[in-house]
Amino acid sequence: MANQPHHLIIDPWSQGLSVMRDVLSRWSRLDITQVGSAIAIVGTIPTAVRLLGRVWREAYHWVRLCFLAEVTIPGGDPLNRSVVKWLLDKRPRHHRSFTGRTQVQHARSTPDLGAALKKTRHQAQYCPHWHSRWFFQQGDFFIVNRSADSFSAALSDPSYDGIGGEELTISCLGWSAAPVMRFIETCRAYTDRQAQFFVIIYARDRYGLAWKPKTRTPIRHLDTVHLDKDVKDSLISDVRNYLDPKTQKRYQSRSMPYRRGYLFYGPPGTGKSSLSVAIAGEFGLDIYEVKIPTIATDADLEHMFQEIPPRCVVLLEDIDAVGVDCAASDKSSSSQDGKEPISNCTMSGLLNVLDGVSSQEGRIVIMTTNRPEQLNSALVRPGRVDMKVLLGNISQASSLEMFLRMFSPELGIAQPLDSEELLALAAQFARQIPEDTFTPSFLQGFFQLHLDCPREAAASIGPRVQKALAHGIEGDFEMVNRNKNG
Known part of the structure; x- marks a missing residue:
């Protein structure tokens, strides 16, 4: 019978044991003095790293003293926010370090009262965590350092959104700080263009020590x-x-x-x-x-x-x-609820x-x-x-203007109307509003129930007005919302 070829079968477990025996055999032939020398060399690495860090800090100190001009901006200052915003938008990086915190949502941003009363999980907010950034801008070399000491203090503020809360030091090569000042003005112009459609409202922080953007x-x-x-x-x-x-x-x-x-x-x-x-x-x-x-x-x-x-x-x-x-005031309020x-x-x-x-x-x-x-x-x-x-109660003329604004064709309502029908409904609505009786906020609350239904708004305002007059205007919208929800 012809000889059949033999297939070599290799057991992975046996192969692993063979490799381990080979490694142990090689280590057993090493001189103990060589092993000790290797361990000693490895032990000096942390010391060498600390030494290099000290040398680097000392060298950077002298370079900063002799060759850099700088501007320091305290945390919370609007200039600080402008610079950080410009960096994050214009010099994006792939960050690997973040600061995570629970995002507290203010009541004013909650769309409805029912959602505000529910126990819902707050969103997590992640902000890039960085200490130093360097870059070229208009031919100048800049270094931006963020103070780690003021970072913890910024995080203690619930309103902090991760931008502009820490002290910044902006440096550039040269003996003049003029390039840094020009860069700061560039950042201010950038943020001003972004904020031109917004009004920033400032309020004192919770300690009453400084003005901070509230909203x-x-x-x-x-x-x-x-x-x-x-x-x-x-x-x-x-x-x-x-x-x-x-x-x-x-x-x-x-x-x-x-x-x-x-x-x-x-x-x-x-x-x-x-x-x-x-x-x-x-x-x-x-x-x-x-x-x-x-x-x-x-x-x-x-x-x-x-x-x-x-x-x-x-x-x-x-x-x-x-x-x-x-x-x-205490005496006069003793007979009141608050x-x-x-x-x-x-x-x-x-x-x-x-x-x-x-x-x-x-x-x-x-x-x-x-x-x-x-x-x-x-x-x-x-x-x-x-x-x-x-600023008194609303007139019929202003009621008509409010109706036209609430149901303007540009807003894309679900029941589009031509101009003649819209004007007729507005006039019908305004005739049912008593002169100088209701506040604008009363009508605005009513419109929130009919944002896509101008015909329904014009038809149902009469009964709402009568109920408000019968039950008292102040507490009317609590009643209106109950009626709307059945």
Whole structure:
């Protein structure tokens, strides 16, 4: 019989054991002194790494001292945010290190009340974690270092979004910091272009130590605030005239303080805060929000005003809380469900920051109140309040305008209408609104139930108005929502 070929079968387990025996055999033939030398060499690696790190830090210190010019920006400053935003957008990198935290969603961003009451899992927020970045920009070499010490402090702020909270040091090669300053201006221009459709509202941080961006709200058009057209035109014309550079020169040439103050008063829900945001958006200004009842002392109020920039809107809400006697307020509120807001600031402290020796110029101060009759006459005299604007209940003419705006064809509603039918429905709707009875917020809440149904809105407003008048206007929308939900 012919010889058959034999196939070699290799057992993987046996092959592995053979390799291990070979390795152990080689190690057994090593001299013990060689093994000890190898271990000693490996043991010196950490020491060598620390030594190289010290040499590098020392060398960088001397290079930085002799060859670098730098600018340091504290954490929380708007310039800091502009630089970090520019870096993340214009010099993106594949980051491998992130800071993770639970994203706290503010109640104002929740779309409906039912969702806000549910126990839902918050989203996780991941921000790139970096200490140093280097890059070339317009022919210059830059190094941006982020302070690790201020990073933990920034994370302790619930409103921190991972941008601009840590101290930055921007360096460039050379003995002049001019390239760094030009780079910072580039970053400012970039963020300004991005923010041109938004109004940034600043508020004091939770410790009351510094101004920080509270929210960035889209610009609100003036036609969304419903008040008398002549009053609105007069107000906007006055603000525009005040912000004109020629006006500032006229004031300064006559040694007049360059200030402008407005008082917005009226019932709650008439649009006082909305009008303030609309004015800021119309003229490209930021808002610095000062809630009088939350300020502890006159010194805190003065410190706050000293840090507000010149060209902005200062919004003083609940101005009637200033100077309220605590004991009197406690007695008057004992028979009520809740206490009135009380401020520890005195009237003299407020007047001092408005137009005293320590006051600054170039701002627009807007005061709001629901109770103008309780204001001190010294606070609202000409020179401190240059124009008083009543935001009262809505008129039938404004109701018609609101209907047309809510169901404009450009909004793409589910029931599109031609212009004639839309105008007829708006007139039908407005005729059912009593003159000077409901606030604009009342109608806005009603429209939220009928955003895609203009015909239904025009047909159902009558019964809603009658129920509101019968049950009391203030609590009406709680009732309306219950009826809508069955």
